[in-house]
Amino acid sequence: MQTCLIVDDSAVIRKVARRIMEGLGLTVSEAEDGVKALALCAQAMPDAVLLDWNMPNMDGYAVLKALRQSPDGHRPKVLFCTTENDVGAIARALHAGADEYIMKPFDRDILRDKLEQVGLAREADAA
Template identity: 65%
Template structure:
């Protein structure tokens, strides 16, 4: 089964993302900040990362830079999921190695569309319906 690391300091956001992604047949690993997420990635790289920007300890941008430096760290598809919607944040995220960008609040259709765009789910699959 494919895995998705959900990184957000909000337990509510993690719970919502978990529900959506489990319906898309992902096994979920959760982390409440970038430092804990990086430790999880050192143990086992996920197939996907749904990543918040603003978090204590280590923010999403710093986490992404560290992830991409790990052996195999270029493999996980990273989708930023944040309230930061200005072009500077979006371009910084994509330049740092993010594959896509989702604005909060999000729903199943938005997550499915972005995961389809980066090749994590197939068009027409039950998860994208």
């Protein structure tokens, strides 16, 4: 079964994303900041990371750069999540190694479509 790490400082976003991802057939873990996310990735690299862009302690950009430089850090598909419609920020994230981006608020269809785009939605319609 594929795994997904949800990284967001909002407990509500993590809860909603967890419910959607589990409904799409993924096993989910959560981190409320980038430091904890990188620690979880060091223990067991997930197949996908849903990564919030604006977080305290370590923003999504710093997490993404550190993840991509870590052992096996090239493997997860990273979907960065933002409320900003800033083309420059989106380009910067994609250049740093994000595979796709998602605008908040998102729903099940958006997440399923993005997972399909990066090749991770084999079990997408199990729920």
